[in-house]
Amino acid sequence: MTKSSTQPILEVKNLEVSFQTYAGEVQAVRGVTFTLNKGEALAIVGESGCGKSVTAQTIMRLIPMPPGKIKNGEILFDGEHDLAKLTDKQMEQVRGSEMGMIFQDPMTSLNPTMTVGKQIAEGLIKHQNMPKEAAMNQAVEMLKLVGIPSPESRVKQYPHEFSGGMRQRVMIAIALACSPKLLIADEPTTALDVTIQAQIIELMKDLQTKTNASIILITHDLGVVADLAQRVVVMYAGKVVEQATVEELFYEPKHPYTWGLLKSVPRLDHDSNEDLEPIPGTPPDLFKPPVGCAFAARCPYAMKICLEKDPEHTTVSDSHTAACWLLHEDAPKVEAPVEVRGRKHA
Ligand code: SF4
Numbered sequence: 001m002t003k004s005s006t007q008p009i010l011e012v013k014n015l016e017v018s019f020q021t022y023a024g025e026v027q028a029v030r031g032v033t034f035t036l037n038k039g040e041a042l043a044i045v046g047e048s049g050c051g052k053s054v055t056a057q058t059i060m061r062l063i064p065m066p067p068g069k070i071k072n073g074e075i076l077f078d079g080e081h082d083l084a085k086l087t088d089k090q091m092e093q094v095r096g097s098e099m100g101m102i103f104q105d106p107m108t109s110l111n112p113t114m115t116v117g118k119q120i121a122e123g124l125i126k127h128q129n130m131p132k133e134a135a136m137n138q139a140v141e142m143l144k145l146v147g148i149p150s151p152e153s154r155v156k157q158y159p160h161e162f163s164g165g166m167r168q169r170v171m172i173a174i175a176l177a178c179s180p181k182l183l184i185a186d187e188p189t190t191a192l193d194v195t196i197q198a199q200i201i202e203l204m205k206d207l208q209t210k211t212n213a214s215i216i217l218i219t220h221d222l223g224v225v226a227d228l229a230q231r232v233v234v235m236y237a238g239k240v241v242e243q244a245t246v247e248e249l250f251y252e253p254k255h256p257y258t259w260g261l262l263k264s265v266p267r268l269d270h271d272s273n274e275d276l277e278p279i280p281g282t283p284p285d286l287f288k289p290p291v292g293c294a295f296a297a298r299c300p301y302a303m304k305i306c307l308e309k310d311p312e313h314t315t316v317s318d319s320h321t322a323a324c325w326l327l328h329e330d331a332p333k334v335e336a337p338v339e340v341r342g343r344k345h346a
Pocket of ligand 1 (some may be wrong): 196255256257293294295297299300301302303306311323324326327
């Protein structure tokens with residue numbers, strides 16, 4: 001059983017990230033705040049372009065600066081560093097030894113000219129001063145840990161000799177080799193077929209239990225969230241619109257955008273041919289974010305105030321907040337549509 005504590009490993013406070021482009025400034029992340037506790041798996045969900053990947057890449061300091069810029073905010077890691085303020089050199093050290101990242105497409109992050117064993121061993125030699133032979137032995141152990149058969153011979157092979165799912169296992173082995181305090185997985189299963197997706201999620205779940213790693217999972221897929229995470233942050237148009245435990249999010253969702261996301265999750269207790277509804281409309285232009293609630297143009301419940309003033313977060317429980325005018329005491333009482341509740345058993 002995974003043990004999460006209430007001790008934070010990562011505190012992101014009021015983070016703002018922009019990109020300067022030929023057409024003007026894109027405000028990709030607009031005041032994001034959340035905390036990840038030690039041993040916890042936190043999912044950040046939202047449609048593409050909502051700022052979830054930029055948030056993750058900013059934590060890892062992988063956004064190109066310029067054109068990217070951290071305009072405001074703090075990223076406190078393990079109670080010590082503000083990652084937003086470290087030099088590139090200091091950050092390289094933190095990234096190599098204390099953080100691991102798994103990307104959507106392992107082929108673009110694996111080196112095609114190097115054996116997978118050397119790629120796993122590289123971090124151990126560089127960041128932990130491990131002798132080469134010991135690092136190669138450890139590479140075999142890592143391949144074993146991530147469930148690659150015949151690791152002794154596979155360690156000498158190149159990425160193209162592995163299937164897509166096996167390559168993602170290799171990426172996970174590289175990311176975990178230095179026993180990082182934080183693992184960030186950005187759409188780790190999106191490029192894989194459904195059966196392999198399930199296997200990779202199962203593996204990550206298993207590894208979280210074994211290593212008690214703290215994980216940030218970036219995904220657009222709420223089905224993956226239910227399987228792996230304990231807590232969820234929902235992002236829309238560069239902002240957090242709802243934060244909750246997985247149970248609260250699936251059974252008591254409060255934000256109409258979350259309701260829309262939940263409608264697109266299939267469930268087993270219904271006819272498999274049921275229509276999954278995508279959210280009508282498109283997210284706003286982040287060159288010039290709208291005044292008021294950014295979801296208003298797509299929200300069936302929008303009221304006059306929604307177009308005038310951005311809603312603050314309302315506390316629903318100790319672990320649950322949402323930013324929606326419907327939660328104001330004077331607002332009409334609107335409950336989540338019945339069909340979006342309980343989709344966790346999808
Ligand atoms: Fe809809 Fe208004 Fe809530 Fe925004 S604040 S999600 S527009 S009801």
